[in-house]
Each structure stands twice: as structure tokens, then as C-alpha cells.
Amino acid sequence: MNQVLIAVFGVQNHLLVPQEAARAVLLFFYGLLLLRISGPRMFGRWSALDVVISIMVGSALARAMTGGAPLAGTMMAAAVMVFLHVGLAHWAARNPAVARLIEGKAITLVDHGRIDHQARQRCRISEADLHEALRQNGVDGEAHLDNVKVVTLEPSGHLSVVKRDPCAPDRG
Numbered sequence: 001m002n003q004v005l006i007a008v009f010g011v012q013n014h015l016l017v018p019q020e021a022a023r024a025v026l027l028f029f030y031g032l033l034l035l036r037i038s039g040p041r042m043f044g045r046w047s048a049l050d051v052v053i054s055i056m057v058g059s060a061l062a063r064a065m066t067g068g069a070p071l072a073g074t075m076m077a078a079a080v081m082v083f084l085h086v087g088l089a090h091w092a093a094r095n096p097a098v099a100r101l102i103e104g105k106a107i108t109l110v111d112h113g114r115i116d117h118q119a120r121q122r123c124r125i126s127e128a129d130l131h132e133a134l135r136q137n138g139v140d141g142e143a144h145l146d147n148v149k150v151v152t153l154e155p156s157g158h159l160s161v162v163k164r165d166p167c168a169p170d171r172g
Contacts, residue, residue, distance in 0.1 A: 015067040023065045030075060031061055034082045047103045047155055049092075053085040103155045110151035112164070123153050133159035 009026070010019035034057065057078045064074035092099040109120050109130060120130060130151065134140070139148055139161065149164040 009071055010067060012070050013067050020066060023067075023071065026071075027061045027065050027075075030078075031057070034078060038082045038086050049085065049088060049102050053081055057081050106155060107153045108150055109153055109159070110145065110148050112150070113145040113148055115145070125153060125159070130159065133161055137161035137163065139163065 008019065008022050010016060010023070015023070060069065060074050060078045060081070063069035064071050088098075088102055092102050107119055107123055109116055109123070109125060115130070120127070133151065134145075134148065139145070147164055147166075149162045151162075152160045154160055
């Protein structure tokens with residue numbers, strides 16, 4: 001059995017092209033399995049945790065595919081990282097302090113039409129990026145900022161815009 005596995009998948013640093021191809025197929029389906037286990041969050045939100053885990057798992061699996069790292073050990077390490085991701089995500093979902101630590105917190109950049117330039121600069125958001133987000137949400141130019149209730153820099157890095165409802169009383 002061991003000889004068959006070596007013939008199909010090769011050994012570290014001594015791979016033939018068909019063995020790399022076999023590893024690619026194995027690791028593709030293994031990576032797909034890990035993604036299904038971890039759930040839609042891993043690539044759905046792109047928090048700092050999601051990005052770090054995705055890069056680490058991708059890097060590890062790529063090294064195993066090309067023979068730069070042992071196949072079985074690398075697959076185990078990738079599984080440990082995915083289970084760590086799932087565990088931390090569950091913990092963050094149940095504990096706001098852990099969520100803030102791992103994922104960060106939302107920061108208000110515009111409040112009732114007024115840009116908080118200090119917060120914007122602290123978050124390294126240029127005025128051009130802020131105005132792009134406003135335009136993407138139908139707010140064109142400084143003159144129309146009074147139509148904006150709030151712009152928030154989300155932990156994922158996305159700028160969310162909430163427009164003021166002209167029919168509803170403004171409750172600050």
C-alpha cells in the first residue's frame with residue numbers, strides 16, 4: 001500500500017509531473033472539503049482572521065502540491081488551521097470582546113452629513129475612497145452629504161453607507 005501511495009503521490013522534493021498532478025487533484029478536493037467544513041464565513045466576510053487563515057492554508061497546500069513540504073503533515077497542518085478558524089469564529093460569535101479582538105470594530109467616518117476627518121485619517125481612508133463609496137451609493141459630492149445618515153468602515157474593510165430617510169424624523 002505504501003509503495004502505491006509513493007508511486008501515485010511521490011515523495012517530498014522528488015516529484016514527477018504526473019505525481020504533482022495527482023497531488024493537485026488530491027489537494028483540490030481536500031481544500032474543498034476544508035472549506036465546506038469551515039463554512040461560508042472563510043471567504044464570505046474577509047475579516048482579518050479569514051484572510052490570515054486563507055493565506056496560511058493556501059500557502060501550505062501549495063507547498064505540499066509541489067513537493068516542498070511533506071504531503072500528510074501539511075494536510076494535517078491545514079486541517080488544524082481550519083479547525084482553529086472555525087473554533088475562533090464560534091468563540092467570536094458568542095463573545096463580543098473576543099470578536100473585537102479578532103475581527104476589529106466598526107468605525108463611523110460620517111455622522112449625519114459630517115465627515116470625521118480624524119477618524120478617516122486614523123483608518124487610512126482617503127477622501128477619494130470615501131467619496132467613491134458615497135457615489136456607489138448614490139450620493140454625489142460634498143453638497144449632498146446632508147443626505148447621509150452614517151458611513152461606517154466595517155471590520156472587513158468595506159465602507160457601508162446609510163442614507164438619511166427624508167420622510168422619517170431625524171433622531172440623531
